Amino acid sequence: MVAKRYLITGSSGFVGQHFIGFLEKQGNPVTVLGLDCQLASRQRAFKHVRFSFKKVDLQNFAKVKRTLGGFRPDYLLHLASFSSISFSWQHPQLSFQNNTSIFLNLLEAVRQLKLTTRILVVGSAEEYGRVNAANLPLRETFPLNPPSPYACAKVAQELLAKIYVQGFGLKIVLTRSFNHLGPGQKGVFAIPSFARQLISFKKRHRSHGQLVAGNLSSVRDFVDVRDVVRAYDLLLKRGRNGEVYNVCSGTGTPLKGILEKMAGLCGVKVTVKVDARLIRPTDVPVTIGYPGKLKKLGWAPTISLEKSLRDVLASWASSDG
Amino acid sequence: MVAKRYLITGSSGFVGQHFIGFLEKQGNPVTVLGLDCQLASRQRAFKHVRFSFKKVDLQNFAKVKRTLGGFRPDYLLHLASFSSISFSWQHPQLSFQNNTSIFLNLLEAVRQLKLTTRILVVGSAEEYGRVNAANLPLRETFPLNPPSPYACAKVAQELLAKIYVQGFGLKIVLTRSFNHLGPGQKGVFAIPSFARQLISFKKRHRSHGQLVAGNLSSVRDFVDVRDVVRAYDLLLKRGRNGEVYNVCSGTGTPLKGILEKMAGLCGVKVTVKVDARLIRPTDVPVTIGYPGKLKKLGWAPTISLEKSLRDVLASWASSDG
Numbered sequence: 001m002v003a004k005r006y007l008i009t010g011s012s013g014f015v016g017q018h019f020i021g022f023l024e025k026q027g028n029p030v031t032v033l034g035l036d037c038q039l040a041s042r043q044r045a046f047k048h049v050r051f052s053f054k055k056v057d058l059q060n061f062a063k064v065k066r067t068l069g070g071f072r073p074d075y076l077l078h079l080a081s082f083s084s085i086s087f088s089w090q091h092p093q094l095s096f097q098n099n100t101s102i103f104l105n106l107l108e109a110v111r112q113l114k115l116t117t118r119i120l121v122v123g124s125a126e127e128y129g130r131v132n133a134a135n136l137p138l139r140e141t142f143p144l145n146p147p148s149p150y151a152c153a154k155v156a157q158e159l160l161a162k163i164y165v166q167g168f169g170l171k172i173v174l175t176r177s178f179n180h181l182g183p184g185q186k187g188v189f190a191i192p193s194f195a196r197q198l199i200s201f202k203k204r205h206r207s208h209g210q211l212v213a214g215n216l217s218s219v220r221d222f223v224d225v226r227d228v229v230r231a232y233d234l235l236l237k238r239g240r241n242g243e244v245y246n247v248c249s250g251t252g253t254p255l256k257g258i259l260e261k262m263a264g265l266c267g268v269k270v271t272v273k274v275d276a277r278l279i280r281p282t283d284v285p286v287t288i289g290y291p292g293k294l295k296k297l298g299w300a301p302t303i304s305l306e307k308s309l310r311d312v313l314a315s316w317a318s319s320d321g
Numbered sequence: 322m323v324a325k326r327y328l329i330t331g332s333s334g335f336v337g338q339h340f341i342g343f344l345e346k347q348g349n350p351v352t353v354l355g356l357d358c359q360l361a362s363r364q365r366a367f368k369h370v371r372f373s374f375k376k377v378d379l380q381n382f383a384k385v386k387r388t389l390g391g392f393r394p395d396y397l398l399h400l401a402s403f404s405s406i407s408f409s410w411q412h413p414q415l416s417f418q419n420n421t422s423i424f425l426n427l428l429e430a431v432r433q434l435k436l437t438t439r440i441l442v443v444g445s446a447e448e449y450g451r452v453n454a455a456n457l458p459l460r461e462t463f464p465l466n467p468p469s470p471y472a473c474a475k476v477a478q479e480l481l482a483k484i485y486v487q488g489f490g491l492k493i494v495l496t497r498s499f500n501h502l503g504p505g506q507k508g509v510f511a512i513p514s515f516a517r518q519l520i521s522f523k524k525r526h527r528s529h530g531q532l533v534a535g536n537l538s539s540v541r542d543f544v545d546v547r548d549v550v551r552a553y554d555l556l557l558k559r560g561r562n563g564e565v566y567n568v569c570s571g572t573g574t575p576l577k578g579i580l581e582k583m584a585g586l587c588g589v590k591v592t593v594k595v596d597a598r599l600i601r602p603t604d605v606p607v608t609i610g611y612p613g614k615l616k617k618l619g620w621a622p623t624i625s626l627e628k629s630l631r632d633v634l635a636s637w638a639s640s641d642g
Contacts, residue, residue: 061414091487093382093425096481100421104414143464146480148488156477159467160417166468167410 003029003050006094007073007117009058009106010080012040014185015122019077019229024049026233033071036080036124058102065109068117075236076119078106081153084188088150099153100160107164107172118171123250125178125221126151130284136252137221137290140244141174147284158244165242172240176230178289179246181308182225183315190214191222191312193310194259198266199316211270214278216256219286221248224303231299238297248289249301261311324350324371328394330427330440331377331390331401333361333507336443340499340550342399345370347554352358354392357401379423389438396557397440399427401558402474406447409471420474421481424567428485428493433492439492441557442482446499446569447472448544451605458542458611461497461565468605479565486563494560496553499569499610501547502629504636511535512543512633515580518589520637535599537577542569545624551622559618569610584629 006023009227010016011034023030023199024046031050034040037057056063058080082088088095096314103121110117128138129145146152157174164170185192194211223231231247239245263270291299327344331337332355344351344366352371355361358378377384379401389397398566402420403409409416431438449459450466467473478495485491506513515532522530544552552568560566584591612620 092481092484093422093429096425097418097422100477101414101418104417109413146484149481149484152477152480152484155480156421156473159473159476160413160470162414162466163470164474 003031004075005071005073006030006032007035007068007071007076008032008116009035009076009078009102011053012036013079014039014182015180015225015229015232016040016079017184018060018182018225019079019232020046020049020051022194022226022229022233022260027072027211033067033073035067041197058105059098061105061108064105068106068115069113072115073117076106076110076117077236078103078119078121082150085148085150088148088153092149096149096153096156100156103157104160107160107170110170111164112166116171117172118236119241120232121157121174122153122232122256123154123174123176123244125176125246125287125289126284127154127158127176130286131286133182133286136286137248137250137288138246139262139290140293156170162242170297171241173235173241174244175235175247176244176289176304177228178221178246180221180225180228181222181312182313185225185312190255191258191262191309192316194262195312195316198262198268198270199313201268201270202266202317206268208269210273211259212275212278213255213259213276216259216272216274216283217254219252219254221250221252221288221303222258222308223247223249223301224308227303228300231294234297234299235294246289246291247294250289250291252286252288253305258305258309261306262313265310265313324352325396326351326392326394327351327477328356328389328392328397328398329353330356330423332374333357333359334400335503336501336546336550336553337361337400338505339503339546340400340553341367341370341372343547343550343554354388354394356388376400378498379426380419382429385426386433388431389427389436390434393436394438397431397438398553398557399424399425399440399442400477403471406469406471408414408468409474413470415489417474417477420471421477424478425481425500428481428491431491432485432489437492439557440494441553441560442493442495443553444475444479444480444495444497444565445472445607445608446497446567446610448475448479448497449608452607456608457607457637458569458571458609459567460611461567461614466523483563492562494556494562495565496556496568497565497610498502498549499542499544499548499567501549502543502633504632505631506546512579512583512630513637515583516633516637519583519589519591520634522587522589522591523587523638527589527594529590531594532580532594533594533599534576534580535596537593538575538606540573540575540609542571542609543579543626543629544568544570544622545629548622552615555618555620556615558640566615567612568611569612571610571612573607573609579630582627583634586634607627
């Protein structure tokens with residue numbers, strides 16, 4: 001059997017690293033080319049994954065085309081993006097243009113090179129925008145109402161993907177991915193930020209602490225990143241061409257509840273100090289997705305929220321941070 | 322009364338020229354700055370319009386910002402775009418990126434300069450895509466399903482406009498404009514192409530001719546460009562912020578019927594030769610809009626289809642083409 005070839009954009013990021021870890025665990029020989037604007041902080045040795053890395057500016061079409069032409073991937077997992085919603089509010093034009101242009105560069109390269117690559121394009125629950133509680137959980141058929149420049153680019157990506165499928169015969173599957181959690185996520189996101197602060201109290205043997213947080217009343221649908229990457233591999237292989245899939249758990253949890261659970265696991269009592277800078281202009285109060293479409297392909301989340309939170313805390317406890 | 326200041330992008334085009342003509346006819350003193358990548362073929366002298374022209378690459382943000390900062394328009398009519406649907410199929414990336422980037426450059430300039438300019442953004446009936454006859458005529462609330470890279474950019478424009486209205490307080494009104502006709506339209510579009518061919522038969526005193534055409538079974542909702550520009554001025558002044566308005570007649574006419582009417586007006590009999598190159602990959606068979614929302618602002622089309630066709634033929638008869 002010839003080893004399958006995976007191209008991963010944004011390979012150095014949180015999800016990219018877990019995806020490569022997933023392939024390694026599968027135990028089948030695969031060839032992976034990771035693309036990113038920066039190297040992953042820790043490079044690992046693999047037994048089953050033949051991994052190579054290339055630093056590429058994905059906005060440079062000539063380079064993207066040369067890279068794809070040289071590697072000729074069976075699968076393309078497109079994770080790279082300017083993923084910060086607040087950055088998209090500060091620099092709407094830059095955020096929108098970059099995210100749509102790297103996406104179009106990849107699709108154009110596949111089209112012009114006449115590759116038969118199966119592409120997975122990662123979108124966001126943000127695309128749905130603010131919805132009435134009556135419409136929850138969100139199904140893929142629900143109208144999109146993107147509330148940030150970041151989300152607009154994700155919706156544009158979906159529209160353009162359909163054009164490339166219908167007009168040019170490309171093979172593209174799309175996700176709307178809900179909140180991720182798991183070890184390795186950067187400290188700017190809510191849960192790792194809680195973990196970092198709680199672990200720092202613990203390391204200093206304090207049973208009380210003042211924890212800085214944003215809007216704790218938000219309700220989010222969290223999936224462990226290890227379940228997410230399993231969904232992505234499944235969608236790359238078995239997702240229906242041109243279709244969009246929610247990647248979510250189907251359960252909503254208030255951030256407040258998550259913080260309490262984490263504090264409990266650490267045996268630390270916290271008082272919360274709200275930082276107004278962590279509150280977004282048009283934040284969506286409740287987001288819960290319906291995972292039925294993805295489940296029909298045989299996927300289900302396997303890692304409980306408590307297990308995820310324990311692992312997040314453990315990874316911060318063992319880090320130097 | 323201080324003369325109002327209009328900035329018009331794409332001022333040298335078909336609609337831009339008619340819009341300036343409309344302002345002149347109104348008889349109120351206005352100051353107009355026209356921007357385009359090319360000069361209009363015929364520059365006119367005006368009595369009421371103080372007109373100046375600037376050749377600007379709208380993709381150059383620094384220049385766009387400098388131009389807007391210098392002129393400080395009351396009204397911005399954004400007409401400029403890569404308007405060819407077939408070009409967007411040949412160069413999807415270029416077409417999408419250009420159209421969204423010039424649009425974002427204008428919005429960003431208005432935002433950064435804190436101007437109170439009222440902006441009219443011209444979209445397209447193409448945004449609706451292919452719809453079942455049961456859903457006609459199309460209302461603004463109908464879901465969008467853009468069938469071409471060109472239409473994707475127009476939908477992205479709408480999504481981004483809403484972000485700039487809700488998140489940054491800009492004053493933006495949007496249209497979905499249906500097919501235009503009228504004197505001055507370029508010969509690549511169906512009706513002027515019929516006119517050009519019919520007039521050429523007539524000039525050569527031929528009572529019969531073979532006319533080259535695309536898909537004549539398409540049904541379209543045509544509005545005379547002189548009614549369109551009147552709608553645009555009304556929307557600039559009275560359109561509701563953040564809202565989208567169909568600009569259409571509410572009546573569908575098959576292209577075949579238009580050709581027959583035009584041939585009749587010329588007294589020429591035609592046989593049709595279908596040119597496959599004029600048929601698009603994902604052409605929409607029937608497009609009819611519902612103009613009720615715009616009519617509530619006091620607009621109605623005033624020029625009959627027959628009058629429009631007569632004027633189109635007359636303009637080709639008097640041209641050198």
